[in-house]
Amino acid sequence: MDGTVRKHPVDEVLPIPRLAVLGLQHVLIMYTGCVTVPLVFGAAVGLDTSTIGLLINADLLVAGVITIIQALGVGRVLGVRLPVVAGATFAGVSPMILIASNHGLQAVYGSMLAAGVFGLLIATPFARVVRFFPPVVTGTVITIIGLSVINVAAGLILGPDPAADDYAQPVNLAIGFGVVLVIVLVTRFVRGLLGQLAVMIGLVLGTAVVGVRGDLDFSSVGDADWVGFAAPFHFGAPEFPPAAVIAMCVVMLVIFTESTADMLTVSKLVGKDLTRSDLRRGLMADGLSGVLAGFFNSFLDTVFAQNIGLLSVTRVRSRYVAATAGLFLVLLGLVPKMGEVIASLPGPVIGGAGLVMFGTVAAVGIRTLAEVEYEGTHNLTLVSVSLGLGLLPVAAPTAFVNLPEAFQTIAGNAITATAVTAFLLNLLLNHTGRFAPAGPMDSGVSVDAQAPAPVLDLGDVDRREP
Template sequence: MTTPTERTTALSPADQRLPLMQLLLVGFQHVLLMYGGAVAVPLIVGQAAGLSREEIAFLINADLLVAGIATIVQSIGIGPVGIRMPVMMGASFAAVGSMVVMAGMPGVGIQGIFGATIAAGFFGLLIAPFMSRVVRFFPPLVTGTVITSIGLTLFPVAVNWAGGGNGATHFGALEYLSIAALVLGTILLVNRFLKGFWVNVSVLLGMALGYLLAGASGMVDLTGLDETPWFQLVEPMHFGMPRFELASVLSMCLVVVIIFVESTGMFLALGKITGREICPNALRRGLMCDAGASFLAGFFNTFTHSSFAQNIGLVQMTGVRSRYVTVAAGSLLIILSLLPKAAFLVASIPPAVLGGAGIAMFGMVTATGIKILHEADITDRSNQLLVAVSIGMGMAPVVRPDLFAQLPHWMEPITHSGIAMATVSALTLNLLFNIFGEKNRSQQCTAH
């Protein structure tokens, strides 16, 4: 007879259940890591649309609600939707450039953005079954290159946080660097000298210690906490009926295609980390959730959603690969969306605290990509060229964001995303060097 312990051991890492306290703590780590990115998109778009501070706060709560729901669905799966892996969802940066332009266009504004989001989500639901078939074009050579690029394109974000973040009075000041070093050092020491549960929550421990020191140093700004309500519901279509403008809809549909390309790379990365094969059916479920979240988001006053790359690093860093951790994290996001004061406290975490954690985790994403590249034939000169050029293309918009500024605006979702640039390059060069090239060589051999 099989014992409960043996049954647990037989489960795949993604399906294992953790004790409640550990589940909540590791889930809270995921929330802390992605929170800054989750609130950044509504902040940027709300300011571009000229919304008041109260309206922008409402946008943030709406984003947290949809992110929480989408994370739970993506992680646990409901019917044909959800990839059933530890995925965190949130508002996608791929659409920011297009939405900022829309916000300033006459007759579009915030209602036009929500309308375009709804239409693009519906478009995504239609094309997800076809996009899911591209998984065969992601061998270890392409997957490893994309995952390496994900880590490298995220790393500047961690460095920027460590220096104090955007708007820091004295970027790179010793106080910021000290906080980041303390967080990073705590994570490293916990991983070196402790085991089990403590390693799983090492990022949380480092960030908690950094937050306390930052608070003692006067770096935590709680101005406005007293005026923030305790409880607030997110009502659908708070800003009025969505508007559907053709140009905005087409632009956002392109964004959804780019999100699908990025998500495919991220799902494959998680598949490698969790030991779960990403077949076309699994990929279809994941992309359906991305599209469904965007469709729902437009009705609930928020924007296109996708999986968050930075949380892949946390899965690799902690070794906790259970999807129930992100289910817990999604539940916490929903609670935060209903409790503005709690959300305010999480938002008060100084960037330097996030920077120390980000250096370790985003570096782990890069290390995962390099590990996967070992499965490919890197001794082949064409494969070396594929890796070199694709990583270079991925870093181009990171090193010089204005490099493609003279190109048409509709290309911005691609040219402003290092992940999208690296993915498109790796896919194209793999077709050129290996798939079409292999076919041509086979035909030549047959002819001889």
Template sequence: MNTARHPVDQVLPKRQMITLGLQHMLVAYIGAIAVPLIVASALKLSPADTTILISTALFCSGVSTMLQTAGVWRFGVRLPILQGVAFSSVGPVIAIGTSPGVGFRGVCGAVIAAGVFTLFAAPLVGRLRRFFPPVVTGCIVTVIGLQLFPVAYEWAGGGRGSAQFGALPFLSVTLLVALVILAINRFGTPFVRNLAVLIGLVVGSVVACLLGMGNFTNVSHAPWLTVPYPFHFGMPVFSFVPILTMIVVMVVQMVESMGLFVAIGGIVEKDISEEDVIRGLRANGLASAIAGMFAAFPFIAFMENVGLVILTGVRSRWVVAISGLLMCVVALVPKIGAVVASTPAAALGGAGIAMFGVVVAAGVQTLAKVDFENNRYNVLIVGFTMATALIPVMAPQVFKQMPEWTQPFLQSGVVLACLVSVVLNALLNGAHEDIAVDTHRMVRE
């Protein structure tokens, strides 16, 4: 009997685990603190409260990542998935936080209640796993990469709000990082290739600082130590409308998360069952409920992390679990986080182009295994899915006049990719292909 451990479950040497985990954390750090920064600015929180909000979001991201990767009992999909605050929650959080008589305590109550709702709804949503064959997951992975390209381009130009956006020094640093990553992958040893993104970021950051792009003002103002604790803003307030609003956000995130679980499972070549999906959704619900107690927000898988898994070829979930632990440590020492956050945007741009590009390539690779020659419906599924899912990326104003409650669904390319591809595949192909695969797997086992 073959008892070889799957690459996803492999435990690497300690030094390698820490180094690779640090690489994952660096890539996702900016995205992890972006939402609390936006919310704190919109709600006009004091600098001290903003620091607390960032630390709690980062700390809960780390806890959520460890729960999702290591898994505890019936929680966690056990894949190399890095968790972060969902951007789809920004609008509803600000709307709830600015509502008279509700405030930020109402945000906390809504997040806790929506997290509990997700815990109970997970088994129902998880049963949709059979509607995600390769033609669906291939579309989802491709859209994930394409949706992230604008982020990489924004970094490459010097970052949002840069006075000289697109200037030659910014683009030069981006190009340098991309060339370093390519050179290491071509000439480096296997271990060094695994660290290509981290080395590229370090080289790019040093050159960018020499060119005057570094800004370490926030480092001097950041405190050395902060300890996140529950109910910093007071006991949560549970109001019907805010809770209902946040439940809608969580439903959107469940659909998106399910697509990501199955898609990432395909990338790391591990079968994701219905029970795996349910455990992953339960982990999201539990993490979000805990986050509400700590004045944080709903959590979802970070798509930026997918490119790093593909680029390095390291599929171990324990590496990502270490990155979650590192995020918890950095949350306790804001000064370290401020140093990481000072990474010049142009350096991130080179890493982003490399990582997000290979995500698209992985999606195309999955679609290459789909039968387009004998099944013309697959061509229609891919065509309509891509055309619809890229609307929020290429023409976000198209859905501006739609009802407010539909915006969380319509402004996420991944959610649209899930909905359109699943519905079209169910209508045109049915579930025959997926049933056959499941039967084969049961016979093999």
């Protein structure tokens, strides 16, 4: 023994060619999910192709910067220093659409900027009280994130205006459902990396079909620059309506919960303890994504679960691979012409991919809820009431039209309504007072008591500081 301390595999620097190949693989896995957020948001608020292309580039640029920070860290302040890849989260899409319709795009990015500052301020206390966000809360919120944006995907397939002559045309339905079918078939019959790129393959083939019909329009691509990025505050000086700020701050709490679970998963996969300080720095990076997004017309970022799955397949634990993926994302974000190409994809094609991706998000939430203990608890009441109140504005968008606009912005959004309700009910039902055994409503579902529920509390976080 020479006494040399061997590096943990997480801190191992691989040869540059291998870093490049593995980093690109991570980008391919998460690219479609990342760019779908600006595509869906831009289409929902009626932005033109060039502006959506701008959002895509900003989205990739900020995701790349946050990924590099998460992987490499910035002193004792930022970055979990694990092989995680960050990208735009669907959690912010629905609130952003509602804020845009009520207050305008300046309020969207103003409230996002405020939520980023809020995230930076609460990262430390959140790392200490994460026990108040157990799987019953996180599973409920993740489920509603997926369900609440299904209608957006439907609008992309059917068309935005039910009164228009081309609304719900059979050819658009065929294209959208065809993309879904391709994704299913690739997932079932293709192995390896190509199998994991099922959504991207569906987008490519769906676009090719539209091209054969002669309906593709890439006219704006030629005018786009090869290199560049949008100036800060492209839509004007940010505005900060209180209700919009509160709604986006709730979304930041949802993102913190999601990222915490993902960081814990990664730490276990790579065999490196997650200290409370690590968690705090990782959450600080999420908060920074909000600040950067507010400045550069982007979106809130979170740790991407798709890349966690890739980690378990490749078993390559180096955080420098994730940093390389972040560098690729930054480079892609500096190529406006690429963003313009993605922004020009046909609505039915994007909608078909969106149906699968949004459904996947909901399924992840349902899988989390399946691990929750219901027998002898009030958890079923928590889930049912939270989902019911959350889905009310989805089922009846005008339910709160006669109430103050500030109330509409918060309660009229499925994600914020569900998150607030689930959090408060968890405090009431599981953390205050003593309650009698659950009544009939709470014991109606039987869950295998031997299947352990993954409780997200500080027991899962190594309290040792680095």
